[in-house]
Amino acid sequence: MSSERAAGTLDGRTIVVTGAGSGIGKATAQLAAAAGAYVVAVDIKNQDGTLSEILSAGGQGEAWTLDISDRDSWSSVVEGVLASRGKIDGLANVAGIVSDADALTTQTDEGWNKILGVNLRGAFLGMQSVIQPMLDAGAGKIVNVASTAGLIGMPNTLAYSASKGGVIAMSRQVAIEYAARNIRVNVVAPGVTQTAMLGDITEDLLSAVTAATPTGVLGTAEDVGNAIVFLLSPLSDQISGQVIPVDGAWTAQ
Numbered sequence: 001m002s003s004e005r006a007a008g009t010l011d012g013r014t015i016v017v018t019g020a021g022s023g024i025g026k027a028t029a030q031l032a033a034a035a036g037a038y039v040v041a042v043d044i045k046n047q048d049g050t051l052s053e054i055l056s057a058g059g060q061g062e063a064w065t066l067d068i069s070d071r072d073s074w075s076s077v078v079e080g081v082l083a084s085r086g087k088i089d090g091l092a093n094v095a096g097i098v099s100d101a102d103a104l105t106t107q108t109d110e111g112w113n114k115i116l117g118v119n120l121r122g123a124f125l126g127m128q129s130v131i132q133p134m135l136d137a138g139a140g141k142i143v144n145v146a147s148t149a150g151l152i153g154m155p156n157t158l159a160y161s162a163s164k165g166g167v168i169a170m171s172r173q174v175a176i177e178y179a180a181r182n183i184r185v186n187v188v189a190p191g192v193t194q195t196a197m198l199g200d201i202t203e204d205l206l207s208a209v210t211a212a213t214p215t216g217v218l219g220t221a222e223d224v225g226n227a228i229v230f231l232l233s234p235l236s237d238q239i240s241g242q243v244i245p246v247d248g249a250w251t252a253q
């Protein structure tokens with residue numbers, strides 16, 4: 001079991017996970033806790049449920065309601081965590097949203113602003129909120145979750161692709177800016193992953209995606225969470241500014 005392999009790699013570390021109420025963020029929070037982290041589970045909903053499960057499993061942490069697109073909420077969470085823990089060792093920016101199918105001709109300003117506001121600006125605000133405490137501590141790990149849609153062209157995902165491509169570019173910039181100060185910034189780019197985000201995707205479409213995936217297997221939230229936990233851990237100290245697709249070799253084609 002992957003969580004056993006990772007046991008102890010995050011011992012004593014305080015790790016903030018956004019999107020912790022569901023899917024990849026929830027799996028990341030649980031895997032990080034299993035690896036020894038004190039997990040700060042944040043989301044606009046269901047974060048308390050994730051924390052309960054972590055505590056029941058013998059892990060440690062706290063939960064906060066946070067809209068990642070709200071600067072003031074970020075300040076409250078970071079101040080609160082610093083007051084209780086004294087440091088923030090890692091941030092996993094996992095929370096994100098998808099829009100209805102949008103292409104160049106159908107994209108509205110409203111939809112554009114909503115997607116970019118959460119997926120891109122939310123990751124920006126998260127990084128900006130934790131960077132000073134990390135610099136003060138002389139170390140920090142940030143993992144931003146993008147998507148294979150930020151790496152290759154996909155139909156009907158205009159604003160979403162732009163937001164995820166932006167996350168990748170922004171992460172590289174921050175990685176370079178703080179590389180010499182022991183801050184590591186990396187990106188995990190999931191392919192199609194079995195979470196609530198898939199919504200009412202049909203079985204036929206899921207089968208088609210699975211068949212088109214070189215490994216022949218559809219990724220799980222845990223597959224992505226394991227990559228995130230690795231990048232939050234000391235096992236990845238020499239890796240920064242990189243994008244790791246977790247996509248069953250989809251983007252290797």
Ligand SMILES: NC(=O)c1ccc[n+]([C@@H]2O[C@H](COP(=O)([O-])OP(=O)(O)OC[C@H]3O[C@@H](n4cnc5c(N)ncnc54)[C@H](O)[C@@H]3O)[C@@H](O)[C@H]2O)c1
Binds near residue numbers: 020221
């Ligand atoms: N599932 C996929 O196929 C897939 C593929 C590529 C990338 N991703 C990315 O993975 C990340 C996680 O997605 P998931 O599949 O776990 O989806 P999910 O819908 O299961 O979970 C997303 C979580 O983000 C939270 N969230 C949404 N807006 C928020 C906000 N403004 N502030 C705080 N929390 C907010 C939601 O409440 C939810 O708990 C997203 O960034 C998504 O774009 C997912």
